[in-house]
Amino acid sequence: MAEINVKRLFKNKLRRLSNDWTVRTEDQKICCPVCGEELKEDHLDGVEYVKTKRQTEIFIHTECVGKWGKC
């Protein structure tokens, strides 16, 4: 499995969000979908990148992955 550069992908996604004027400023951030905590570029240890079947890019805490989708 190829190593995924989470930080690079995170920056790319954040840049896309901030360049998209249809996205409200308060939504131009990336949160963990399980615990809802905002993820920061300089705190990406323990954060994983997941691409869903619907091609949605998600950044999620490693510890939250196990809880994801079980709600």
Ligand SMILES: [Zn+2]
């Ligand atoms: Zn989380």
